Amino acid sequence: MKLGTRRRSLLALGAVAPVAAALGACGNQPGGPSGDGATAWGLTGGAEEAMRASFEAWNEANPDDQITAEYFANDAYKEKIRTAIGSGNAPTLVFGWAGATLADYVANDQVVDVTESTSALTERLLPSVAQVGMVDGKVYAVPNNQSQPVVLYHNNEVLEAAGTQVPTTWSELLAAVEALKGADVIPIALAGQSVWPELMWISYLADRVGGEAAFQRVLDGEAGAWSHPDMLRAAQMITELVDAGAFGDGFASVVADAGADHALVSTGKAGMILQGSWIYPEFLTNAPDLVAGGNLLFSTFPVVEDGAGDPTSIVGNPANYWSITASASEADQGTAADYLSEAVYDEEHIDSLLAIGAVPPVAGLEDRIAQEDDPAFLDFTYAMVRDAAHFELSWDQAIPADQAQELLNNLSRLFLGEITAEEFAEAMDATL
């Protein structure tokens, strides 16, 4: 959560003006912040611990090629990094989500091609995850933490009390919603105020109905991609779920940052939740009895019976990624490339990730996962990512920022019932 202030945003808006003038005057000169050694900006929370440990180990082993890392909160980072890159003040290693932002960096020559220098690393990665770091067949970003697929979690105590079970198809899902409603619980917890959890629903539905192609048309900027029958059907299914009361009445008040969505499932007030794999540790903390009793179940997204989608396809964040800025000095770029190929996902890094319940997207980890204390969930997500026919990047990262904002805006209105599926499609077509 970014705690911005009006004054700060106004100042920032003013502050970009001189930057703009400077950019316009001299273009992007290489060698901005150089000479002080390589730098990296990462994110706080999540796998921060593993990242810190990795840099510390690197610095100890390479006293002459140190990397200085700084860590920022998510939203603050996203704003900071863009201005930093635009003004040539970016760190050597840039933390990112790939997708449209990476394509943007590449189009503006802000990051370097690391296809050759990181081949030792990319060979060991799960292909669906490595793929996301590529633009036009070249590697510009390599993953640096765990895969974060979106998973359907269930509170089995609630499902059993309502006389239903984990749904594997769309019609079973609708039946489960009815049964759970009958038992006076919220069928599916959804953090509607945060909006981005709503993306998970439409992404999965579009994929199950129309396969990979449904969203690829949007990525390709094909006219009418959002009003294509498959995409329209997915939007209609959202309305169908909302009208069936699948998310309860108050979902638009629920905030994901505070964890008010999965708390509904851990406290038995809701039956299911569709969320990222990163919330699993929260269940361990908030509902240890539920997990220990084997009553927290997880499953892949239900199949849509007449849909074209591959049931193994997943959506979420394949991982977060490191890129190397073009404005860094040659020496710093070299240090960063060495770090990527030698230290990312080395034995220690993999261990520290697994220790916090995070599964790195590296091939052949089955045996190591089996040795962990609580292997069931790690095993489930690892297999999910390994066997995925397609790993679709979160839509808000995959498309350009202005389109993503329109999408979040229109999607929240679709969930609120303020617009119909057709109006949603029409509004989104206008952004292509």
Add this chain to the structure above:
Amino acid sequence: MAAPALILFGVFAIVPLFGVAALSFVHWDGLGAITWAGFDNWTDAASDPVSRNALWLTVKLTVLCVLFQAPVSLLLGVFLAGRQRYRALLATLFFLPLLFSSAAVAITFTALLDPNFGAGSALDLPLLAQNWLGDPQLALYVVVFVIGWCFIPFHTLIYQAGTRQIPRELYEASRMDGAGPVQQFFHITLPMLKYTIVTSTTLMTVGSLTYFDLIFVLTGGGPGNATRVLPLDMYLTGFRSYDMGRASVLALVLVIVGLAVSLGLNRITGASRMESQSEGS
């Protein structure tokens, strides 16, 4: 003498303002090349339903905020101007919200208003367990209430000080003429507070026009666009959609509206003439 202040104001207010004015005529995503846009950003913003709705919401929010805050803080301020000890105690309690950061207030209210885990379900009061921030019809009023909760103490303080400045002789004289508390309030306190009312209302109006942080944390502009007021629209356009040109247009609209409103308020109420309010003048 005024040089330091002028330099500060120039560097941090005037120069950025010109920067924003220049940005409003270009296309720039913060990263790529800057291209000339002419009046594109202005016409786009004028025809964009989201921005138009934002402008309307800002006006609505401002009016509602003034209507809610002004009477409450006036009455509280006059009440707390009394010198009794219990009033001093109450005053301390009333002023507590002034000490809290608006982000903390917003996060706390989000938790209190949560329909599943908030105050309503904790106290088992179904009336309180509404979909406060999730219902597009309700959310704006909830925002007005929370902003009021934050700012009424500040305006109460202004009114309290204003009321204490009123010469006691006026009250003593009126008491001799047989005026009761209600008559004293309407015929002495209220007229004597004229300029306090102008100051406080101007602050409220301009403050509500540019109000950002609390709404950003409380609702993020949602549900849908129900609380996406102009400053928030500006921020989201600039730093989420990375459309600096459009965001600059919205920023300038805010500057123009804010200036016009505060100048207008000053003119209408005659505060600019600054007549004396002391006895015997």
